[in-house]
Amino acid sequence: MHNTVAVKTEKLSRSFGQFKAVDEISFEVGKGEIFGFLGANGAGKTTAIRMLCGLLPPTSGEATIAGFDVYKQALAIKKNIGYMSQRFSLYEDLTVRENIEFYGGVYGLSRASIVSKTKTLLRELNIESQQDSLTRSLPLGWKQRLALSTSLLHDPSIIFLDEPTGGVDPISRRNFWRIIYDIANRGTTVFVTTHYMDEAEYCNRLSIMHQGRIVEIGNPTSLKDKYRMDSIQDVFIHLVNH
Amino acid sequence: MIRRIKGIIRKEFIHIFRDWRTLMIIILMPILMIVLYGYAITLDMRNIRFSVIDDAATPESRELISGFSENGFFVLVPNPKPITRNDVEHLFRRRDVAMVLVIPNDFSKSMTMQQSTKIQILVDASDSNVGTFINNYSNQVFQLFNQRHNRRLPLNVRLEPRVFYNADMKSSYFFVPGLIALILLLISALLTSITITREKEMGTMEQILVSPIHPVEIIIGKVIPYISLGFFNGAMILISSRILFDVPVRGSLVLLTGLALVYIFVALSFGLLISTVAKTQQIAMLMTLMATILPTIIISGFIFPIASMPVALQAVSRVIPATYFLIIIRGIMLKGVGLPELWIHASALTGIGLAMLTLATRRFSVTLET
Numbered sequence: 001m002h003n004t005v006a007v008k009t010e011k012l013s014r015s016f017g018q019f020k021a022v023d024e025i026s027f028e029v030g031k032g033e034i035f036g037f038l039g040a041n042g043a044g045k046t047t048a049i050r051m052l053c054g055l056l057p058p059t060s061g062e063a064t065i066a067g068f069d070v071y072k073q074a075l076a077i078k079k080n081i082g083y084m085s086q087r088f089s090l091y092e093d094l095t096v097r098e099n100i101e102f103y104g105g106v107y108g109l110s111r112a113s114i115v116s117k118t119k120t121l122l123r124e125l126n127i128e129s130q131q132d133s134l135t136r137s138l139p140l141g142w143k144q145r146l147a148l149s150t151s152l153l154h155d156p157s158i159i160f161l162d163e164p165t166g167g168v169d170p171i172s173r174r175n176f177w178r179i180i181y182d183i184a185n186r187g188t189t190v191f192v193t194t195h196y197m198d199e200a201e202y203c204n205r206l207s208i209m210h211q212g213r214i215v216e217i218g219n220p221t222s223l224k225d226k227y228r229m230d231s232i233q234d235v236f237i238h239l240v241n242h
Numbered sequence: 243m244i245r246r247i248k249g250i251i252r253k254e255f256i257h258i259f260r261d262w263r264t265l266m267i268i269i270l271m272p273i274l275m276i277v278l279y280g281y282a283i284t285l286d287m288r289n290i291r292f293s294v295i296d297d298a299a300t301p302e303s304r305e306l307i308s309g310f311s312e313n314g315f316f317v318l319v320p321n322p323k324p325i326t327r328n329d330v331e332h333l334f335r336r337r338d339v340a341m342v343l344v345i346p347n348d349f350s351k352s353m354t355m356q357q358s359t360k361i362q363i364l365v366d367a368s369d370s371n372v373g374t375f376i377n378n379y380s381n382q383v384f385q386l387f388n389q390r391h392n393r394r395l396p397l398n399v400r401l402e403p404r405v406f407y408n409a410d411m412k413s414s415y416f417f418v419p420g421l422i423a424l425i426l427l428l429i430s431a432l433l434t435s436i437t438i439t440r441e442k443e444m445g446t447m448e449q450i451l452v453s454p455i456h457p458v459e460i461i462i463g464k465v466i467p468y469i470s471l472g473f474f475n476g477a478m479i480l481i482s483s484r485i486l487f488d489v490p491v492r493g494s495l496v497l498l499t500g501l502a503l504v505y506i507f508v509a510l511s512f513g514l515l516i517s518t519v520a521k522t523q524q525i526a527m528l529m530t531l532m533a534t535i536l537p538t539i540i541i542s543g544f545i546f547p548i549a550s551m552p553v554a555l556q557a558v559s560r561v562i563p564a565t566y567f568l569i570i571i572r573g574i575m576l577k578g579v580g581l582p583e584l585w586i587h588a589s590a591l592t593g594i595g596l597a598m599l600t601l602a603t604r605r606f607s608v609t610l611e612t
Contacts, residue, residue, distance in 0.1 A: 053452050075454055083452040087445030093260050094253065105249020106453045151449075 005064075006031045006158050006189035007052060012061035014047050021047040023212035024061065029191060029205075031157075034184050036203030037193040038236060044212040045193040046086075049162050052191070053083050066157050079107075082151035086163035090147050092136035096127060099135055100150055107154040121149050141172030148179060152188075159183065161192040165199065177202050197233035206232070208239055215239050246455050250463025254437065258467060268433070268471065272425045272479045279417045280487050287375045291319045292341040293333060295326065298349035302391075306361070309387050310343065315379045334366040341365050341376050353391065407576045414487035419571040420544040422479050423564045426502065427509045428534050430472040434513030435526040437464060443522055457607045465510050472506040473499075492578030501570050501588055508563045508595035509534075511602050518605035538564040566591040 007029040014022040022044045029035040037045045050056040052065055054074045063070040066080040090099045097118060104114035122128045125145055127138075135143065144164060152159060161180075165173045177199065184190050184204075192203065200206055200220065207217040216223060216239055220232055227235045258265060292310065296303050311318040319339050330342050344362040352359045363380050367373030408415045441447040450460060483489040491498060513530060520526035538544055541555055542564035548556055559565045566587040573579040581588070 055448060055451060078452060078454045081452065083449065085445060085448060087448070089444070089446050089449035091253070091257075091444075091446060094256055098253070098256060102249055102253045103449075103453075105252070106246055106450055106455050108243075108245050108454065110245070 004031050005029070006033070006066060007035075007191060008064050009052075010062040012048070012051065012063050013059050014051055014056065015059045020212050022051065022058075025209075025212075025214045026061075027207055027214060027217060029189060031189055032184055032187050034180060034190045034192065034202070034204045036200055036206045037191070037209060038195070038197075038200045038206055038232070039193070039209035040195060040240065043209040045209055046162055048209070049160050049191070049193055053081060053160055054078055079154070080157050082154070082156035082159040084144075084147050084151045084159070084161050084164055086166045090135050090143060090150065093134060095132050095134055096122070096138070096146060097131040099146070100153065103150045104153050109154060117153055121153070125149055141168050141175070144168060144172070144176060145179065148176070152183065156188065158189040158191060161190065163193055163195070165194070165196065173199070197231065197236060200232045200236075208236060210240050243456075243459060246459050247463040247466075250460060251466050254464055254467040257437065258471065268429060268475065269478070271429070272421075272475050273482055275421055275425060276418070276479060276482055276486065279421055280414045280483070287372060287379075288315060289317050290315060290341060290372070290376060290379070291339045292316050292343060293319050293321055293325060293339045294343045294345065295324070295330075296343075296345045297347040298345045300350040302350045302353055303345045306345065306383075306387055307343065309383050310380075313383065316341075330364050334368075337366075339366075340372055341380075412487070414483070415489055415576060418479070418483040418487065418489045419575050420568060421483075422476055422502075422571060423505070423542070423567045424535070424538050424544065425479060426472050426476050426506055426567075427512075427538055427564060428530075429475055430468055430506050430509035431513035431516065431534055432527065432530045433468050433471065434465065434510045435516040435520065435530050436523050437468075438514065438517035439520050439523050439526040442517075458603065461514065461603060461606065465507075465514075468510055468513075469503065469506055472509065473503065476502050476506075489575065491575050493574035493580060497580060497584075498571065498574045501567070501574075501584070501591070504588065504591055504595065505563065505567045505570075508591060508598065511595055511598040512563075514602040514606065515598055518602060537562050541565075543568050561594065563591055563594050566594075 005028055007027075009028075010026050011024040012022060012026070013020065013024050025044075025048060037048065039045045047056065051058045051070065052063060054070065054077050058070065065077045068076040068080070070077065091102070094102065100118045100121060101114055104117060109117070122131050125142070127142060127146070130138065130142075135146070138146065148159075148161070148164065165176050168176070173196070180190055180192070180202075192199075194200060203220060205217070205219050206223065207214045209215070216235075218226070223235050224230065224232065227238055229235050229238065294307055296307065307318065310316045325333070325342075327344070333339050333342065342364040344364065346360065346362075349359060349361070361384070363376070365373050365376050438447075441450070451457075480491065484491075512533070516526055516529050516533070520529055537558070540546065541548075541551070541559045542562045543559065544564065548559050548565070551559065569587045570584050570591070573584055
């Protein structure tokens, strides 16, 4: 059943000097799954996701993304993944349309396909009227949805979202998650890190990270049942304090 | 690959043209510097203020004084009452004059008696440059005066200098090529280092790096817009210095253009190298300013001749790109020389550029990972 696995790691680690930022994490993510990484700031979520995206070489351990090895097939991985980070990554001094076209170009899409994709994307996000205004003038929630759509331009099979909803109001956050569900329904695997407990509840499966290690993994309902608690927040606090 | 590079180039140009403040600085700074250096900073001195203690007060002494005041180099400062030697220091301290001419009372008498006649000049040498100029100019005045009055004096050797390449000894001929070297280096290196550190600061670099783009493609895409900008700047300096100061280009304009591109390429590689070290835009800016302006002005031969520097500094000057470009650009503009005379310097420049680019590209890929 190899084809149904999108991400697989085996004792994946990364140290910075003496400090083990990620300490032997092993897990599997199935295709089309919404897989969450829950943890406090500094738990190692970002380091883990950066390794999976090929931005940071692992110190030791194994990982395959979309069937490709992180050490040997970095380029193939990059063609098949999308990435959106907590540090919002559009150019503020470019217009909405210029941003989309730029990232289309970086992924090597043809002119014709960039034009048609830009059109679809602007319509889907319902910001056709804003397409020629500078990105800096958009409200944060819109920027984040735009960044998300931009990172999906090249139809990746897996999308990595590193705290995508940081600093956004609850309504925008819920809208954002609606889009995440749409993406997953189309068969794209969503790998998301968060420290919002309510967002953790939305995931199909969840791994809780603490001090570089995965301390628990499973779907939100069974985790709550296992620890006999009402919310993921309680489960999280219980795990982190023990 | 071409598509990806084109994407970067297009975006870079949008950044440049949308940030019109920076664009104005890029365009206006060279013109401002040309005007400043060309008009305000000249190496030759004129209008040196001087006074006279004329103890002789004869027609001959008055002739000598007008020999000073009527050649355009010296200006006689009239004193309400005659001054004495005791007043000289006071005048120097108040910077009223920079020189005092002292004519003894037996001046005319000893001249008619065909004796060796002593004249004294007192010079304010607190600025040693000025002191040297006053000495040299005064000597010339005395020589002229001597020739007129002592025709019978046998003059065995007479110096008849003819100056090549800059017949009028204009300092703009000297400064403009140097300025081109300085501005091209400064702008190219500064803009490159800033544009890359900005992307690192904003997090957009990370977003580009998760795409299949190769670091070398990013570098090429980033460098091309700034090469054209640097080139535009160089052309502007050449044209404005031609209009304002009549600075010639005696050699091949094509060769000058080609070698200027090599020099710009060196400067861009240097900017790239800085961006791999600097974490923020401010640090990148400071590092670039320090590493370009000071060495280029002081050690490259822009103002001070390399041959008269201590050996250690001479060694440093050999790794400064401007050293070679100055020889090249002065050679082409003023002497009209070509590749046969310049190929050594051109290859040294290319060598420095390649070394810097290799180092920068390596560091670029490494630092982006962590």
